[in-house]
Amino acid sequence: MATPLVVSDVAKSFTMHLRGGLVLPVVANVSFAVASGECVVLGGPSGIGKSSILKMLYGNYAVDAGQILVSHAGRTVDVASADPRTVLEIRRSALGYVSQFLRTVPRVAALDVVAEPLISRGTAPEEAHERAAELLSRLNLPRDLWQLPPATFSGGEQQRVNIARGFITDHAVLLLDEPTASLDATNRRVVIAMIEAKKMAGVALLGIFHDEEVREAVADRILDVTAFSPRRSAA
Amino acid sequence: MSDMPLLKVRSLSKFYGNRIGCHDVSFDLWPGEVLAIVGESGSGKTTLLNCLSTRLMPSTGDVQYRMRDGDYRDLFRMSEAERRVLMRTDWGFVHQNPADGLRMTVSAGANVGERLMAVGDRHYGRIRATASEWLSRVEIDTDRIDDQPRAFSGGMRQRLQIARNLVTSPRLVFMDEPTGGLDVSVQARLLDLVRGLVSDLGLSAIVVTHDLAVARLLSHRMMVMKGGHVIEHGLTDRVLDDPREPYTQLLVSSILQV
Numbered sequence: 001m002a003t004p005l006v007v008s009d010v011a012k013s014f015t016m017h018l019r020g021g022l023v024l025p026v027v028a029n030v031s032f033a034v035a036s037g038e039c040v041v042l043g044g045p046s047g048i049g050k051s052s053i054l055k056m057l058y059g060n061y062a063v064d065a066g067q068i069l070v071s072h073a074g075r076t077v078d079v080a081s082a083d084p085r086t087v088l089e090i091r092r093s094a095l096g097y098v099s100q101f102l103r104t105v106p107r108v109a110a111l112d113v114v115a116e117p118l119i120s121r122g123t124a125p126e127e128a129h130e131r132a133a134e135l136l137s138r139l140n141l142p143r144d145l146w147q148l149p150p151a152t153f154s155g156g157e158q159q160r161v162n163i164a165r166g167f168i169t170d171h172a173v174l175l176l177d178e179p180t181a182s183l184d185a186t187n188r189r190v191v192i193a194m195i196e197a198k199k200m201a202g203v204a205l206l207g208i209f210h211d212e213e214v215r216e217a218v219a220d221r222i223l224d225v226t227a228f229s230p231r232r233s234a235a
Numbered sequence: 236m237s238d239m240p241l242l243k244v245r246s247l248s249k250f251y252g253n254r255i256g257c258h259d260v261s262f263d264l265w266p267g268e269v270l271a272i273v274g275e276s277g278s279g280k281t282t283l284l285n286c287l288s289t290r291l292m293p294s295t296g297d298v299q300y301r302m303r304d305g306d307y308r309d310l311f312r313m314s315e316a317e318r319r320v321l322m323r324t325d326w327g328f329v330h331q332n333p334a335d336g337l338r339m340t341v342s343a344g345a346n347v348g349e350r351l352m353a354v355g356d357r358h359y360g361r362i363r364a365t366a367s368e369w370l371s372r373v374e375i376d377t378d379r380i381d382d383q384p385r386a387f388s389g390g391m392r393q394r395l396q397i398a399r400n401l402v403t404s405p406r407l408v409f410m411d412e413p414t415g416g417l418d419v420s421v422q423a424r425l426l427d428l429v430r431g432l433v434s435d436l437g438l439s440a441i442v443v444t445h446d447l448a449v450a451r452l453l454s455h456r457m458m459v460m461k462g463g464h465v466i467e468h469g470l471t472d473r474v475l476d477d478p479r480e481p482y483t484q485l486l487v488s489s490i491l492q493v
Contacts, residue, residue: 017481018488059470061477084456084470085265105430105452106423120434 002071004094004172004204005034005057010066010080012049012056013230025230026052030066032223034173039195039205039218044225050208051100053225054175056080057206058097059087070095072172092120096174098166100181102158104151111136111146114164121169128168135164139190155182167194174198176207180214192217239301241266241407241439242287247296249282255463256282260296262458262468266406269433269440271454271471273447273486279463280443281411287441288328288409289318303406323353327400331412333392336399337384343370343395344380350403369398373428390421394428401432408433410442414449426452447490451475459483 010030016022027049034040042050055061057068059079068079072094077086105113114132119125136146139160145153150161159182166174180188188211195218198205209215240263249256257279264270272280285291287298289310299307303325310318322328330336337346347366356362367377373394384392393413400408413429414422430453433440444450450457450471457474459467459482467480478484
């Protein structure tokens, strides 16, 4: 089976120059792989570095050492060392990310926010909007909100816009940072079904889920991030 | 996306006597890419922008631009006339103060139409129709086409300046603090407009700003300048979420949360 995501020996620390050069180790020796059709869940207590791992994989955080290999269409890119243009290209074509919070842009309607990843890959706007509408109605977002910018939406409504945006493409790797945190039971079950569908389609998923019901439903295996904590080995 | 850079900048420096304007700047700009140059006043960002756009002669270094025919030309080895043609047609320059980029005493329509005439359009009706189309694209009521920019608000003037620059379908646009001096609500509208136009038209842009939120919204890539040097350079998300250099950390941590 294909393994579109391979992480090997990744280490990350923050150097706080404004705090006299204080070095905060985050994770070390992070090594794992996620296969197509598999959902791996990052486990461990808050502050152990789960979100930081996702941010490194998506290129938002630089890494101190190691490789993050994303394979797509016969090509393998090391996100850890790739130039900005390559990182943006891999995000467009192969690597999706549902963040914890939606970054809203003034005046852009929810439907456009969701359709944008497809349009940027060259899908015709009408088709992209159709797909966006399907996803938003599946996630029970009231239709009268679709043409409004999400800035004024509730937390759960924004999160559903964010999920729809992340799930609209057929990216080979999908990173999920607590996508169900602010959802009610009905919508949680919709997201579980959407994750199942991604697995069936052969997508490699890596996520953080504090909600036990969701975790039990989707996780093929749990990766304990405590094992990568440099603080543990120092103690 | 083309696989050749639009602009290749190598070891560009500008000195004002003994003082450094900008020092040893090198980068490539790709088609469709938006680069933000950030830093405080006096960091050299405007000097760099002016050198790149040939408004200022650099002391050393060279800038190669890929012409429409695919050939690279050294900007500082071109004749003055060739450079002027480039600036009037293939490039745009959006000034912080719209009065620097507009002709304040001719009509809005003429401000837009003038650039079209510079590329050889002579048909009055067609020029007026295109100007009117661009006014509505930048959300200016078309019944204001015969008014002078003097009668426009700051936000409208800035949008008119953008229309004037984009009407000739340039491939590269330079922007110097495009939202500086505007109310926040006006800023948001302008940013959204610029963001949409850049992605619809596939423009490359170099945007100088001291506002990190503007950089986050508009740019793919970011360069941080201090004392004339580029001290940090990378994917915009990365520079803002995980700043490495002391000065960048200071900039990012100084943003007020609302």
